[in-house]
Amino acid sequence: MNIKPKLLLPPLLGMAAFLVFLQFYWAPLQIEHAKEVFAHSSHHLIKAGESDLQRSILEHDLAALYATLDHQVEEHRGEWFRLTLFDDTGKRVYPLFPEESVLPPADDLIPIVYKLDLSGTELGRISVLVDWSNGRRHAQDSRDQLVMMVVGIMAALFLANLVGIHHLLYLPLVHLKAAADKLAKGHFNAELPKPGNDEIGQLTRAFGTMRGELEESLGTIKGSEERQRVILETMGDGLLIVSDRGKILSSNSSITRILGYQESELVGHSLDILLPPSVRSRHPGYMRRMVHDGGAHDRVIGKNRWLQAQHRDGHLIDISLNIGKFESEGSIQYSAVIRDITLEKRAEQALIDARAAAERANRSKSEFLAN
Structure with missing residues (x-):
């Protein structure tokens, strides 16, 4: 009703x-x-x-x-x-x-x-x-005439009350409801009824105040979200948001730069899509178990792991993977921060190779002088 x-x-x-x-x-x-x-x-x-x-x-x-x-x-x-x-x-x-x-x-x-x-x-x-x-x-005729007169007066009063209720209570409340519906859809320009000095007027003024505060709060939230989006999109590391089942929910633009995948190509897939086929076949569900272990036992949360990932075009790259855990809308989710360390690995390998070459040269020199 x-x-x-x-x-x-x-x-x-x-x-x-x-x-x-x-x-x-x-x-x-x-x-x-x-x-x-x-x-x-x-x-x-x-x-x-x-x-x-x-x-x-x-x-x-x-x-x-x-x-x-x-x-x-x-x-x-x-x-x-x-x-x-x-x-x-x-x-x-x-x-x-x-x-x-x-x-x-x-x-x-x-x-x-x-x-x-x-x-x-x-x-x-x-x-x-x-x-x-x-x-x-x-007497009955007089009574009936009086009753009809009273009923007529009551009907007139009821109609007047109906008109008053319609214009003074119902219409302002309908306008407030329409404004609330528009506000729920994000429209803050809904026209409010002219506030009077009664309780409906007080409710209208309170609604207007609430609308202004809500608009300001949403503006602040949107500004904060925009800043976060810019930070995530411009950060050098790739970021994946993963569900507790190991399914990719979203990614930032750095993932495209590092791994070559667009966000639409990753969403809904398992993290295993990033592994080389050889690892994927030997250890099915490897990335999902890694996330699950991180969620259940905190064995990988906040710790860097170095592994190889497969670029979209098929070549392998060295990455650093750091998994974080958080709660969103009542469910557990994970963040996977991916950094391309291919150049670092190459430099590290070059350093190792140079050190080994130097050691071999020293040994050869020592052997030559000994002879």
Whole structure:
């Protein structure tokens, strides 16, 4: 999951939680409150005719009493059902016979009981079933309108939040990521978003500082590598970099001058390619074992060995070989420094030959004088 859904997830979860709250707690609470208000208004309607009922009861005027109740039944026909008047003993006074009308669903009915009281004396009570289906529909419509308004406001706030997140958080982070990708590829001219005063701005400034320091460090490293390359390429001795398996990894230009091989001709080959065929056939893997011995037992590390190597054109040359050991990127590698000592060997041999000739001349002179 990328960062945009992560940024949008909290407000979405908040909206979902709020909608659940509206649907399962607030909405039923509003309907229940509307039901209480409707029942209270029905009490007030009965209370409006209470004085006439009290007077008819006190005067025992049943005709007036019935007329008043019949008027109430007629006025609220379709809303009030089974209006019943009981006296103070609980005896039904109105109607004379139980009403057998068809009732609405039970969920639509509110039972109302109203006591007729005069100065603390109970004269009777009225019970009626009030159909509040119209009131409930009105309450539901009002509730739904309010919910839609709240949902609309939340949707508008969410869209505003989405736009804000997109422009203030997502786009700067995308630009930073693009700059980081270019930086990873060595491009230091990637444009950074304009830093603000928030955490994203601080991150942008820190990234810019890091980019400058990294560019400076890489420049220093490249300069150092270039100096090392120049030193290796201009050194008089040949240099081979060899793996721990005795395979040539790289060489400098002096190897070409000394042995005649280009670097591309040596890379991947064993060091044995430099030996004369006669030595190679008698001692296969000689150079690899030499390197391995140097790595395992340090018997040749840092010590000069004199041997003959075969030039690319086939003639033999005398070389001095010095093997060094180092670690690179977690693996052991070796450096083989090769020096052409052919002239030195020739001079040494010439000196030996001259010394032998001088000794022979001295012996001949001594023998001549002795005779």
